[in-house]
C-alpha cells in the first residue's frame with residue numbers, strides 16, 4: 712500500500728534488479744535505503760542495522776528475512792522488526808512500487824528535507 716503524502720524517488724529500472732539482488736540508494740537528506748528483490752516481491756528498509764553500524768545490504772536474505780552480516784540479528788523485510796538479539800529496534804520500512812518498469816520508493820515528506 713502506498714501511503715498518501717509520500718514523494719516518489721526513482722531507484723532503478725526493474726530489469727537491473729533481478730530476484731535475489733539488492734540495491735542501496737541514498738535519497739537527499741536521508742539515510743541509505745536498501746531495496747531487496749525477493750521471490751515474494753520488493754521490500755525497502757533502512758540499510759543500517761539498528762544494533763551497530765552494518766549495512767544490511769551485505770547480509771544474507773532468506774525468504775522475507777535479512778540477517779545482519781555483523782552480529783547475525785535477523786530482520787523481517789516486511790515489517791523491519793528483528794526476530795531476536797542483539798538488535799532490539801526495528802529498521803524503518805518504506806513503500807516501494809513499480810511504475811512503467813521503474814522501481815520507486817515512496818518516501819515520507821520531512822519538512823525541509825529535499
Ligand code: FES
Pocket residue numbers: 760761762763764765779780781782783784797798
Ligand atoms: S550490527 Fe547488526 S546485529 Fe550487530
